[in-house]
Amino acid sequence: MQRLLFILLIAVSFLTINGQKKKSPNVLIILSDDQGWGDVGFNGCTDIPTPNLDALAKDGVICSQGYASHPYCSPSRAGLLSGRYQHRFGHECNLPYEDAKADDGLPLDELMMSEVLKKHDFQTCAIGKWHLGDSINYWPNKRGFDDWFGFWGGGLSYWGEPKKGRGPMGGVLRDGKPVPMSEITYLTDDFSDAAVEYIDEYSKNDKPFFMYLAYNAPHSPIHATKQYTDMVSHIEDGYRAAYAAMVVGMDVGVGKVIQKLKEEGEYENTIIFYYSDNGAATNGARSEPYRGHKGMLFEGGIRVPFSVTWKGNIKGGQVYDKAVSALDIFPTVLAATDVKCPKNKELDGVNLLPYFNGEVNKAPHNTLFWRYSDGAGYAVLKGKYKMVMSGFKNIEFFLFDIEKDPYEHTNLASAKPEILKELEKEYKDWNRGTVPGLWTDPHAANISKEVEKRESFIRKATAGERKK
Template sequence: MSQNPSPNIIFILADDLGWADLGVYGQTDFATPHLDALAAQGVRFTQAYSNSAVCSATRFALITGRYQYHLRGGLEEPLVRTAHKYGLPPEHPTLPSLLRDAGYETALIGKWHLGSLPTFGPLKSGYQHFFGNYGGAIDYFTHKPGVGEAVPRDLYEGEVPVERVGYYTQLLANEASSWIGQRSADKPFFLSLHFTAPHWPWVGPEDEAVSRGLTDLFHYDGGNLQTYGRMVQSLDAAVGQVLQALEQQGLSENTIVVFSSDNGGERFAKTWPFTGQKTELLEGGIRVPTLLRWPARLRPQVSEQVTISMDWLPTLLAAAGVAPDPAYPPDGENILPVLEGQAPVHPRQLYWRYKAQRQRAVRDGDWKYLKINDNEFLFDVALDTLERANLKHQHPEVIERLRAQWLAWSAQFHPITDEVMTHGVTPDIQADRYAPERATRERI
């Protein structure tokens, strides 16, 4: 099909959003009308995964189209205390750099979290405009950074610190809406809109007093379901504002809009019918709500195709008529033929590893192999979404095959060494570090 004119692309990424935190995925405690409408107008995925159960590792995979373990920074999971040393190498081709070189105008508005200045940054990796935070967490009102940042606030325009007043989710929506209206009309654009919502601290748009009273950004003793709901609703409204700006410019028809999350939900998220959460390779830690709208080429549909974060580079490049860099072939897959009905839904082989509890996972067809410490599990995730029925004794040949596949796959990448195991652990992971073991004990 003709690629003339080239589509615009907006990739919207939420932070720690749970599988069922949108109405269209099962949320009943609060409404998400704008994202539900986006789902009705496009593709809603039922088997979409993140490349990791934590933030920066997934972002390495998303921007490169490859397993994050090709790069040393992708092992940190998450990239915190070593962000000055292990980031996204500026020489590595990326989704924005490949689109930029093909004539796209590129921007990142929101969270970067792929290495710190002066060595790393979005302007060094293909984005021509940047407004947002370099680190992993930012307070919603004071814009103070998270652990490991030596700056009074983590808010930048390009590589220059700036000050803004307001709730961060809304600031990002305003910036993105403005950028869409001011872009070069003679060029297609690629906008990465990476929100920090609904990542902690647990602060809603009316909670400025709470924000300014915080002494610990991790906010262990704060938050509740109602505050979390307001955070997600603010995210939903922000997405609606950006989509309205797109409509006002007359660009909706030939603009690809993708919405997803960097990993599964945190403590207040809804993940039913899955168990597990962020930092766990149970389905609740890696299955993410994912939507895609492109009226010019794709009919509204619900897709059962298994997909993962690193698929977006080859998929969006194909939509734009741009080839990947042959020296860095994607590990992800172009799923456009499936969505257009030119190819049937097909099984995938996907792999994960996570240093906490030395977790391993394989998704091969409907089979899932999971290892937590020394405990191994085999699930049919199509039938057993809760991952309760361990079938390893009924199908020993399957678990042996998947175990061998994982070992062969893992041997291709940087190993998770003792040095890696002692870096990048943040208090939120420590707080939840025993959750996989609790889940394990329930099944033994």
């Protein structure tokens, strides 16, 4: 009898201990598309209301110097999900617009965050814009995601119509199968609702989940519902107002997702990253106060809205002012979930948790790098100095003191040639560990056109000047 009681006590103790054991935290990455640094309230935006994003950021850390790894869409996403500079495996251009080959995409031998987490028993889902390969073998369901609701290309009508000539498979898909147009309302709302539904499903079991919620908002085309345009009726510039409505729609959706996490008791057990894949496009968005826009290596093209929230594990109400990168998300996720990095996987980022929690006071990065293909330009940030080589401006070199001149108004290249030379060497050393792009795109040419358009305005403005 005593032996039986002893066995029962041991069993009860075992069950109690295991019942108290907390499952691994969930991971939620919320990615906006072409959103400017200045287009969110937590960075000081006053005309676009983003109360849900602001509340999320207030619960965590605002990274005021948070960077994307590339100034436009597809390469930036490749860097995020691989945790490595996309230049190491040739994904430094957007997928070709019309003639992508079957093997154009994030290389299949490049291990992705989703694949690592799935191997560790996470439920995984991708929602929204993919843009990492047009062919079926490159789609999310083949890259570590159990569930997928979204589209594979770089852009789509928010009303869900496939691009001309692509047929139903070029529209919104659920696990690789076309979603009837009758089930689509407005993509931003549909993606938010899908996220809520997946959370409802996943929270019914004990497995943690990884959700990659990649909105295409506020990327062009500029489409919005009256519900959201009414919420920005105070903005008199119609171009800005239409864009702002898209941001507002995304903010409302994020609010629904966070509310669902709270209802299911998952909010405090979810590490949440929010950032934009690159800086503001020229569609009513704003990267102000920073110079430049999407496609440029000035701050406006790569410095983005960026926050990290893990309530109870990361102290809230912080503004972290040292440079961090989207490349840091992968190693931070591994640290938060206690998943070991595979031995054959070399990450380029760092675990940000000890920096956010005050355990490490130095900057997370000694240097950060950016590069276009085809010699169009590159940039290096080392300490307080940033070098930009711009092929758009006649192979001109720029050097900025980012601490004193974060808006990049004063070019120090001629005043500090020794610093410029040092950063050039840093770039050349880093560049040896990269490969040429596997395909090309017209993005560099498009930026050149934008630069020429600017110069044409200047020429027109000064045409009547009389010389003294």
